[in-house]
Amino acid sequence: MKVIIPVAGFGKRLRPHTLSNPKVLLNVAGDPMIFYIVDQLIKDRIASSIIFITGFLGNRIEDYINETFKFKFEFVVQEEAHGLGHAIYCAKKKFSPDKKEDVLIILGDTLFDVDLKKMCDNKYSVIGVKKVDDPRRFGVVEKDNNGFINKFIEKPASPKVSPSNEAIVGLYYLKDSKLLFDSLEYIIENNIKSKGEFQLTDALEKMINENGKMKTFNVNGWLDCGKPETILETNRYILQKRNKKYKIKSCLINDPVYIGKNVALENCIIGPHATINDNCVLKNCNISNSIISEDCVIENSTLTESLIGKSSKVKNKIDVLNLGEYSEI
Numbered sequence: 001m002k003v004i005i006p007v008a009g010f011g012k013r014l015r016p017h018t019l020s021n022p023k024v025l026l027n028v029a030g031d032p033m034i035f036y037i038v039d040q041l042i043k044d045r046i047a048s049s050i051i052f053i054t055g056f057l058g059n060r061i062e063d064y065i066n067e068t069f070k071f072k073f074e075f076v077v078q079e080e081a082h083g084l085g086h087a088i089y090c091a092k093k094k095f096s097p098d099k100k101e102d103v104l105i106i107l108g109d110t111l112f113d114v115d116l117k118k119m120c121d122n123k124y125s126v127i128g129v130k131k132v133d134d135p136r137r138f139g140v141v142e143k144d145n146n147g148f149i150n151k152f153i154e155k156p157a158s159p160k161v162s163p164s165n166e167a168i169v170g171l172y173y174l175k176d177s178k179l180l181f182d183s184l185e186y187i188i189e190n191n192i193k194s195k196g197e198f199q200l201t202d203a204l205e206k207m208i209n210e211n212g213k214m215k216t217f218n219v220n221g222w223l224d225c226g227k228p229e230t231i232l233e234t235n236r237y238i239l240q241k242r243n244k245k246y247k248i249k250s251c252l253i254n255d256p257v258y259i260g261k262n263v264a265l266e267n268c269i270i271g272p273h274a275t276i277n278d279n280c281v282l283k284n285c286n287i288s289n290s291i292i293s294e295d296c297v298i299e300n301s302t303l304t305e306s307l308i309g310k311s312s313k314v315k316n317k318i319d320v321l322n323l324g325e326y327s328e329i
């Protein structure tokens with residue numbers, strides 16, 4: 001089965017970090033977020049090839065993927081980011097025009113702790129969902145009495161608009177690639193946009209109207225990496241899961257943490273939930289619930305809930321910081 005991973009977005013909500021880095025290469029718990037997705041796909045042996053839809057800084061993603069993994073990868077450029085539906089449509093040329101192939105779509109900025117094999121071992125197309133308290137920030141699905149999806153609603157204005165609290169998490173297993181690309185083509189040719197973009201949900205809605213039956217699959221491990229607070233939450237989750245142990249002279253380590261190669265720590269309290277990447281130098285610091293990129297120098301500082309870009313310097317700060325690369329504060 002072919003897997004499509006769209007990674008062409010600008011990642012504006014994670015600026016300044018995404019001004020000079022593609023979002024999916026931002027570090028979470030010691031590895032770029034895209035590492036976890038590709039690693040799981042290869043280990044699960046469910047993909048025949050992985051098609052990346054690239055755009056902004058796409059060459060960097062292509063280089064990283066080819067240097068890190070050995071697998072059948074394909075890269076298609078989305079010239080302009082017109083939305084997720086448009087991004088997926090760019091993969092059309094990688095599929096045979098007349099054959100119905102099954103296809104798995106995974107968003108590049110969302111990690112999943114889920115049994116993908118089980119999800120894809122399904123008679124019908126399935127959409128990954130998770131129950132949420134307040135559906136207003138998400139796309140949600142509504143279902144009929146037999147459990148088939150009969151409606152997709154993008155960010156309902158109130159819980160009254162949609163009584164469903166099953167949010168779409170960004171994992172889609174679709175049985176019929178031809179119907180998918182025909183439906184995407186229809187919404188693009190007819191300029192059907194929601195919130196100014198060609199949405200995948202509009203094409204999915206068209207697919208169910210054409211009798212492309214879909215069910216839901218519950219995904220409890222849904223780890224969004226699209227915003228500072230959610231990337232930190234995902235960092236906490238992965239650190240907890242990996243739970244590596246470190247012992248460092250003159251330092252107190254509060255598990256779980258990640259400490260990269262060639263890191264010099266002196267008189268520090270690290271953790272819980274701190275990621276310190278390669279070649280950092282930290283002296284007299286207390287760092288918790290933060291991601292520090294490689295080559296940073298931090299002295300006499302207490303940081304929490306912070307994201308620090310590579311090669312930055314922080315001195316004498318007690319703060320919550322969101323600092324881009326090559327910065328000094």
Ligand code: UTP
Nearest residue numbers: 006007008009010011012013081082083087108
């Ligand atoms: P998002 O909706 O999170 O958009 O896309 P974004 O650009 O990454 O981030 P913000 O909203 O500006 O902060 C979800 C996934 O779909 C891809 C993104 O790269 C991300 O992996 N995407 C989105 C595309 O490939 N092309 C698009 O036109 C839109």
